[in-house]
Amino acid sequence: MATPKARSHAQKSARKQSIIDAAVELLSGNVSELPPVSAIAKQAGFAKGTVYIYFESKERLFLDIYQDLYAKCVSNFRRELHLKDIQQVALFWFEQPMFSKLMSLADGVLISSLSTEDKQQYLLDRANTLDNVLTNSQTVNVLNEERDRWHHMVKLTMSSIQLVWLEESMYDEKEPKKEVFIAMAADAAKPVWDAYIKTTLQSKKSKPWHSFLQKNK
Numbered sequence: 001m002a003t004p005k006a007r008s009h010a011q012k013s014a015r016k017q018s019i020i021d022a023a024v025e026l027l028s029g030n031v032s033e034l035p036p037v038s039a040i041a042k043q044a045g046f047a048k049g050t051v052y053i054y055f056e057s058k059e060r061l062f063l064d065i066y067q068d069l070y071a072k073c074v075s076n077f078r079r080e081l082h083l084k085d086i087q088q089v090a091l092f093w094f095e096q097p098m099f100s101k102l103m104s105l106a107d108g109v110l111i112s113s114l115s116t117e118d119k120q121q122y123l124l125d126r127a128n129t130l131d132n133v134l135t136n137s138q139t140v141n142v143l144n145e146e147r148d149r150w151h152h153m154v155k156l157t158m159s160s161i162q163l164v165w166l167e168e169s170m171y172d173e174k175e176p177k178k179e180v181f182i183a184m185a186a187d188a189a190k191p192v193w194d195a196y197i198k199t200t201l202q203s204k205k206s207k208p209w210h211s212f213l214q215k216n217k
Contacts, residue, residue: 059113066102090185153196
């Protein structure tokens with residue numbers, strides 16, 4: 001039976017969300033690869049062609065889900081770093097285990113399926129996501145050097161936490177204990193943050209004129 005056409009914006013949004021929910025539910029199971037579009041469509045209660053109306057491929061569908069989770073994850077970072085922020089970032093892995101699974105698939109499966117143009121747009125969108133967090137979505141003057149250093153810190157922190165999550169869950173079907181995982185993740189990420197803070201302080205000392213200008217704006 002053909003799927004009735006969604007006509008209103010609300011109907012289209014609801015249908016797209018149903019497809020996303022179905023994809024997440026299938027990948028949340030004990031699977032090591034992306035479920036096929038036919039399975040996603042069946043889970044959502046739609047015809048296979050309906051999925052392609054909203055997503056050009058299953059890779060694009062899961063990349064969109066990953067990008068949304070990525071934005072939520074990095075929103076836990078702050079320009080001024082504190083231990084509780086590391087713990088909050090680590091907690092995201094525990095609360096959103098789907099993020100870890102998609103992160104493992106991102107470079108090798110999801111991003112590699114994009115065209116050169118789409119890949120460039122994806123990288124630009126990711127950089128903009130980080131910039132918005134760094135500046136708290138406000139127009140703040142941030143030197144390129146500081147921006148690049150902050151981006152790198154976020155990348156290393158997420159990689160460190162991902163490794164801890166994979167090591168703790170790889171040989172056990174159960175998720176790691178929350179408190180134990182957060183403590184281990186914080187220990188793994190702390191050297192990255194310490195190095196970032198140290199480099200940032202050294203940079204500010206070497207550029208006293210910049211601090212002066214910031215104070216006298």
